Amino acid sequence: MEQILDKAAQSGDINALYESLRQDPTLLDKYDEPSFVDTPAHIAAAAGSTHFAIEILRLKPSFRTKLNPDGYSPLDLALRRGKNRTVKWLIKHDPELVRTKGREGFTPLHYVAEVGDAELLADLLLACPESIQDLTIRGETAVHIAMRNINVRALQVLLGWRKRNINKYGKYANVF
Numbered sequence: 001m002e003q004i005l006d007k008a009a010q011s012g013d014i015n016a017l018y019e020s021l022r023q024d025p026t027l028l029d030k031y032d033e034p035s036f037v038d039t040p041a042h043i044a045a046a047a048g049s050t051h052f053a054i055e056i057l058r059l060k061p062s063f064r065t066k067l068n069p070d071g072y073s074p075l076d077l078a079l080r081r082g083k084n085r086t087v088k089w090l091i092k093h094d095p096e097l098v099r100t101k102g103r104e105g106f107t108p109l110h111y112v113a114e115v116g117d118a119e120l121l122a123d124l125l126l127a128c129p130e131s132i133q134d135l136t137i138r139g140e141t142a143v144h145i146a147m148r149n150i151n152v153r154a155l156q157v158l159l160g161w162r163k164r165n166i167n168k169y170g171k172y173a174n175v176f
Contacts, residue, residue, distance in 0.1 A: 001020060001023065001024055001027060002027075002030070004016065004020055005017065005020050005027060005040050006040065006043055008020065008040075008052070009040040009041075009043035009044040009047065009049060009052055009053075009056070010043060010044070010047045010049065011047075011049065012044065012047070012049030012050070012051060012052040013052070014051065014052055014055055017040070017052065017055065017056070028040070028056075028059065028060050031060070031063065031066070032060075032062060036066075036067055036068060036069045036071075037066065037068060037069070038068045038069070039056070039060070039063045039066055039068075039074070040052075040056045040063075041053050041056040041057050041060070041063040041064070041066075041074040042063075042066075042068050042072070042073075042074045042077055044056060044074070045074035045075065045077050045078040045083065045086055045090065046074075046077040046078065046080075046081050046083070047081075047083075048078070048081070048083035048085065048086050049086075050083075050085060050086040050089045050090075051089075053074060053078070053086060053090060054089060054090065054093050057074070057090070057093070057094065058093075064094060064096075064097055064100065065100050067102055067103075070103065071102050071103030071104075072102050072103060073097070073100040073102050073108075074090070074097075075087065075090055075091070075097045075098070075100060075108050076100070076102050076106075076108060076111065078090065079108055079111055079112065079120075080111070084117075084120060087108075087120065087123075088123060091123065091124065091127040091128070092127070095127040095128040096128060097128075098124050098127055098128035098131045099128060099130065099131050099134055101134070104136055104137050104138070105134075105135065105136040105137040105138075106136055107131055107134045108124060108131075109121070109124045109125070109128075109131045109132070109134065109142045110134070110136060110140070110141075110142050110145050112124055112142075112154070113142035113143070113145045113146040113149075113151065113154045113158065114145050114146070114149050114151070114154075115151075116146070116149070116151035116152075116153050116154045117154075118153040118154060118156070118157045121142075121154055121157045121158070122157050122161070125157070125158075125161050129165065132158075132161070132162075142154075142158055143155070143158050143159070146158060
């Protein structure tokens with residue numbers, strides 16, 4: 001049954017999801033017990049099956065912060081696979097996903113600051129401004145990571161965001 005669900009997640013077949021749930025209403029509960037597992041939300045997000053990922057996260061909110069064995073959340077996987085459309089839809093439906101800490105305490109904002117995608121960085125900041133204060137296990141903010149990786153565009157976005165929003169989000173001004 002899990003193989004059918006995995007295939008449905010890959011292809012984005014929401015009808016197959018509900019057919020599987022009709023056959024086994026506890027099917028999604030099986031993913032709660034393992035501490036680290038690729039849930040159908042992970043599989044769908046990584047494949048860019050946007051609506052399927054959103055539907056699974058709506059049905060099973062516990063999956064939103066669940067990490068897979070590599071230490072990645074569903075949003076992390078969508079980012080790392082370049083599924084930007086899926087990323088944008090996921091954060092539109094649940095902005096707090098931006099703050100999910102994965103491997104080494106990295107959030108999606110930290111990752112985007114590392115790779116330097118300025119447009120996506122701005123989208124994440126707009127969705128969840130509080131994420132600017134999140135620290136990795138090494139005590140680094142997104143600004144630290146952008147500087148360490150010499151990502152000038154990411155730094156421009158982060159510092160520009162700070163300048164434009166210092167009055168609105170003044171309490172985050174000290175994270176730089």
